Amino acid sequence: MSSPGTTPRRELRVAGFFRPQHARRIDAALEYLAAARAAGAISAGAFKLLLAGVVCGADRVANICGTYGAFLKRWQPNTAGPFALVLPLPPAGPLGRAHCEDANQLVRRLEQPLDVLYIDPPYNGREYCANYHVLEVIARRPFLDAAALRRLEASIYGKTGLVPYERSRYCRRRQVAAALAELVAAAPARHVVVSYSEEGLLGAEEIRQALARGLGVAPSAIEHHRLSLRRFRSDADGRSARLDGERRTRPRRYRQLEGRGRDELQEWLFYARRPLAAAGRTA
Ligand SMILES: C[S@@+](CC[C@H](N)C(=O)[O-])C[C@H]1O[C@@H](n2cnc3c(N)ncnc32)[C@H](O)[C@@H]1O
Structure with a gap:
């Protein structure tokens, strides 16, 4: 409320990632899953499916507006x-296996040859851990006992x-090329797609x-394909976008490259085959 004679100040309603009623339900679902898992009252498959359902x-x-970098x-x-x-x-196909580990470390331990190493790394400086941490914490919660949960809560900043x-x-300009070269050099894969x-x-x-350095081939042996995609836009396209309910913001503008459609972006695919002589551990 403003007093007579003063300009009314717009109320600042600070929100969060979740409305309180949703946060309570998410918490309750996670508590249930944690307890059911600890008591062995749920099969591993059902547990994973339900946890994925909560996430x-x-x-x-x-x-949020696309990522959890901010609410x-x-x-x-x-x-x-x-x-x-x-x-x-x-998934309809064969079951996969997920690892929660640095890929560069993981490939060093692989003993079986791989048919294909497909790499879809982050491509800019925005760390995934800082932009999806809320979902990560939700996914981790049912695996934590009371002490681990307290430690996690104390570490939040x-x-x-x-x-x-x-x-x-x-995600680091000065390290990414070396990381990529090391990854393909260490992976026992015959075919590499990036x-x-x-x-x-x-x-x-x-x-x-x-890639050429990592695989020990000439740069000309690396195939480069381009796929046209539509840019992901979290703001509405057109005259004006409402990002936060009330405040009008201008839609973000991107420079349109010559010969490209509006919002057209190219995804690159690189393909390389490891020479058999250099394949070592590969089939
Ligand atoms: C572009 S996303 C991949 C998306 C995935 N292909 C998909 O379609 O859902 C990049 C992923 O690489 C992960 N990442 C970043 N650095 C990594 C590393 N050193 N080792 C393994 N994964 C990493 C990020 O956490 C993120 O999940």
């Missing part, structure tokens, strides 16, 4: 509905609730050189 459901009602100051329309589990469809994380070499954005830290020539 995906939480993401639907998160008060928005006012509740967005997607936060108005109820929180519900969103169960992902199990910053306005957006970051947890300490290891920085990726793929996906990268044309707006990334590395240019096409640098990627070509890094």
Whole structure:
């Protein structure tokens, strides 16, 4: 309320990542899963499916603009509905295995030859751990006992609730080329495919050189393919975008390159085959 004669100040409603009622439900679902897992009352498959359902459901009602780098100051329309589990469809093909580890370390331990090494690394300086940490914490919660949970809570810092994380070499301009070359050199793979954005830290020539170095082939042996994609835009396209409910913001503008459609972006795919003589551990 403003007093007579003064200019009314706009109320600043500080929001968060989740509305309190959603946060409570997410917490309850995670507590249930943690308890059921600890008691052996749930199969491993059901546990993973339900946990994935909580992660995906939480993401639907998160008060963000694309990533968890920040929450928005006012509740967005997607936060108005109820929180519900969103169960992902199990993959139709053979079961995969996920590792939570630095890929450069992991490939050194692989003993079996790989048919294909497909690498889809971060392409800019924005760390995934700092932009998806909320989902990471949700996914970790049911694996933590009371002491581990207290340690996690005590480690949280910053306005957006970051947890300490290891920085990726793929997000560092000065380290990324060496990281890529080391990864392909160490992986026992016959075929290597790399996906990268044309707006990334590395240019096409640098990627070509890094792959050639890692595989011990000539740079001309690396194939470079370009796929046209539509740029991901978290703001509305057109006259004006409402990012935070009330304040009008101008849509972000990107320079349109000659011969390109509006918002057209190229995804790069590099392909290289490791020479059999150099394949060593490969088939
Ligand atoms: C462009 S995303 C890949 C997205 C994935 N291909 C998909 O379609 O869902 C890059 C991923 O690499 C992970 N990452 C970053 N540095 C890494 C490293 N050194 N080792 C393994 N993964 C890493 C990030 O956490 C992120 O999940």
